[in-house]
Amino acid sequence: MRPLNGIRVLDLTNVLAGPYCTYQLALFGAEVVKVEIPGQGDLARGLGPDPALNAAGTGASFLAQNAGKKSVELDLKDDSGRAVFEAMVTGADVLVENFRAGVMDRLGYGWPSVREMNPRLVYCAISGFGQTGPMRHIPAYDQVIQGLSGMMSVTGTPETAPLRVGFPVCDTVGGLMAAVAVAAALAGRGPAGGGCFLDVSMLEAAISAMGWAVSGYLVAGVAPEPMGDQNATAAPSGTFEAADGPLNIAANRQEQFESVCRVIGRAELAADPRFAGGESRKRYREELNRELNQALRCRDAQWWEKELNAAGVPAARILTVPQALALDQLAVRGFLTELRFPGGEGSYRVAGNGVQVDGGPLRPAGPAPRLGEHNGVLA
Numbered sequence: 274m275r276p277l278n279g280i281r282v283l284d285l286t287n288v289l290a291g292p293y294c295t296y297q298l299a300l301f302g303a304e305v306v307k308v309e310i311p312g313q314g315d316l317a318r319g320l321g322p323d324p325a326l327n328a329a330g331t332g333a334s335f336l337a338q339n340a341g342k343k344s345v346e347l348d349l350k351d352d353s354g355r356a357v358f359e360a361m362v363t364g365a366d367v368l369v370e371n372f373r374a375g376v377m378d379r380l381g382y383g384w385p386s387v388r389e390m391n392p393r394l395v396y397c398a399i400s401g402f403g404q405t406g407p408m409r410h411i412p413a414y415d416q417v418i419q420g421l422s423g424m425m426s427v428t429g430t431p432e433t434a435p436l437r438v439g440f441p442v443c444d445t446v447g448g449l450m451a452a453v454a455v456a457a458a459l460a461g462r463g464p465a466g467g468g469c470f471l472d473v474s475m476l477e478a479a480i481s482a483m484g485w486a487v488s489g490y491l492v493a494g495v496a497p498e499p500m501g502d503q504n505a506t507a508a509p510s511g512t513f514e515a516a517d518g519p520l521n522i523a524a525n526r527q528e529q530f531e532s533v534c535r536v537i538g539r540a541e542l543a544a545d546p547r548f549a550g551g552e553s554r555k556r557y558r559e560e561l562n563r564e565l566n567q568a569l570r571c572r573d574a575q576w577w578e579k580e581l582n583a584a585g586v587p588a589a590r591i592l593t594v595p596q597a598l599a600l601d602q603l604a605v606r607g608f609l610t611e612l613r614f615p616g617g618e619g620s621y622r623v624a625g626n627g628v629q630v631d632g633g634p635l636r637p638a639g640p641a642p643r644l645g646e647h648n649g650v651l652a
Contacts, residue, residue, distance in 0.1 A: 275302025275630060280459065282367040283308055284342065287316045289415070289441055290475060291371035291399050292338040293448030298367070298455060299341045300626055300635040306651055307339065307642065308358065311346040314644040315339070330644055331615060340612055340623045341637030346645040349380050358382075361651065362390045367455055371399040374409040384470040394468040395458040399451050403474035413475065415441035422479040427486050427497045434499035446482045447475035503562075508554040509533060512591065514566040515574035522565075523587040527551065532584040536577075537568040607634035615640045 280303040284295040292315065299305040309315055314330060321333030348354040362368065368387060370377055377383045377398070384396050398404055401413020416437055419425050424443070425435035451473045458469050480487055485506060486497040497505065502512035507525040514520070524530045527550075534543045542548055542564055547557040554561055569577060574590040581588035592600075603609060606629065609622045625634050 275300075275635065277301040277303040277456075277459070280304065280366045281306065281364065282369060282455075283361060283365045285368065285370040285372075285377075286399070287371060288320070289317065289334065289338065289444040290447040290451070291369055292317065292335075293445055294397070294399065294451040294455070295342065295369050296338045296340070296637075297449065297452035297626055299637060300628075301456070301630075303367070305342040306361070306647070307342050307344045308347050308349075308361075309344055309644060311348050311354075311645070314344070314346070318644065329617075331641065336615075336621055336641045337623050339641040340610075341639055342642055343647040343651060344642035344645055345647050345651055349382070355381075359390060362387055362394065365391065365394060366459065367395045367397065369397045369399065369451065369455070373412060374398075374400055374402075374404045388468065388470075392467050393462065395455055395462065395471065396468065397451050397455050397458075397471040397473060399447055399473045399475065401475050403477065404472045408476075415444045418443035418447075418475050418479050422476055422483065423486070423497075424479060424483060427483075427499050429499045430501035431499055433501075436499075443475050443479045447473060447478045450478040450481075503558065505555075507551060508558045509561055509565055511562070513562065513569050515569050515572060515577055517573040519591040520569065520574040520577055521587075521589050521591055522581065525587075529586045530554070532586050533565070533581065536580050536584050536586070537565065539564065539568050607636070610634075610636045612637065612640040615643045615646070 277298060280298070282295055282298050282303045282305045284291070284305050284307045286292050286295060295303075295305045307315065315335055317335040317338065318330040318332050319327045320335070321327055323333060326332055326336070345357075347358050349358055362382075384398075387394055387396060400409070401418060402408040402411060419437055419442065420435065422443065425437055428434060428438055429436035451471070454471045454473060458471060462468065489495045489497060500511075502519075504510035504523065504525070507523070509530065510523045510525055511521070512519050513522050522533065524533045530548070531543045534540050542561070546553070548554050548561050578588050578590055597603075598609070608625050608627070610625065611620050611622050613620050621640075623637060625636060628635055
């Protein structure tokens with residue numbers, strides 16, 4: 274039994290933020306039913322690096338974020354489609370959509386209308402800027418939110434910023450925030466309680482997720498600056514140079530810094546007045562990094578990773594995505610699940626979400642659905 278077994282979710286979302294939200298709900302056991310436009314479906318069906326998969330309506334992103342869901346085709350502008358949809362609403366626990374503000378109202382399925390159909394429904398609307406405010410009708414994609422949130426301004430070096438984060442982080446964060454909100458609303462609903470309307474702003478979720486970059490300015494009045502691969506809060510903390518490639522070291526505490534100096538054979542650095550305290554080390558970061566890199570270049574990154582971790586210093590190689598996915602750690606925890614291609618031969622793998630329940634990983638119940646695979650079955 275998973276925590277959301279018995280919960281039915283109507284998924285009217287497209288591409289990533291919404292599908293990522295409902296994928297999390299599916300992993301936790303909810304029955305997720307994608308309501309898709311007839312003959313077209315989720316736009317992500319045609320998106321991804323493999324043209325053949327895109328042409329078949331099984332784009333890589335769609336396969337990943339929609340595993341374990343069901344699919345029905347409904348035209349919400351057609352009377353018969355509307356009748357089926359309204360019957361589904363009455364039996365659902367959650368409805369998630371990520372249209373621009375006002376679209377569902379124009380279709381006649383905004384929160385006031387569906388609340389009358391099902392007072393216990395949890396309605397979650399994910400949008401770029403939320404359902405209120407002067408920007409509510411502006412179209413938004415991940416990169417737009419990255420720029421508006423300030424995220425791009427602190428990514429890169431002073432010479433290269435602003436830079437886009439290398440994956441759609443704002444879509445992901447928005448989807449996660451929506452999934453948390455839905456789970457909280459379901460928990461608060463109780464046996465006899467009513468539903469609620471959840472208005473999730475990707476912009477606000479992104480700014481919230483920026484943590485110290487935001488709080489440092491709000492609380493201390495210090496505007497963050499791009500620092501490349503270095504951690505603004507401590508030194509030595511960032512990317513360093515091993516013999517065969519880059520190495521992350523996060524020696525954020527005094528005893529960790531002293532351990533680094535001892536492990537690399539440069540114990541005298543801990544006594545250098547420039548590096549004696551945390552604030553001083555940040556002021557003399559470049560000089561300290563130069564000394565450390567000179568010592569670190571004599572061994573490969575994996576050797577340093579082992580030695581520094583043994584000394585209580587967080588350190589690790591910097592891996593490519595394929596290398597990360599090949600880690601034994603992920604295999605032991607069952608993070609990846611192999612699924613058959615929908616309606617065809619062969620298989621593909623999808624990621625979980627890093628949560629285990631009662632000692633077991635959360636896995637999708639099956640592959641992503643073919644468009645309309647469950648037409649006539651669900652109501």
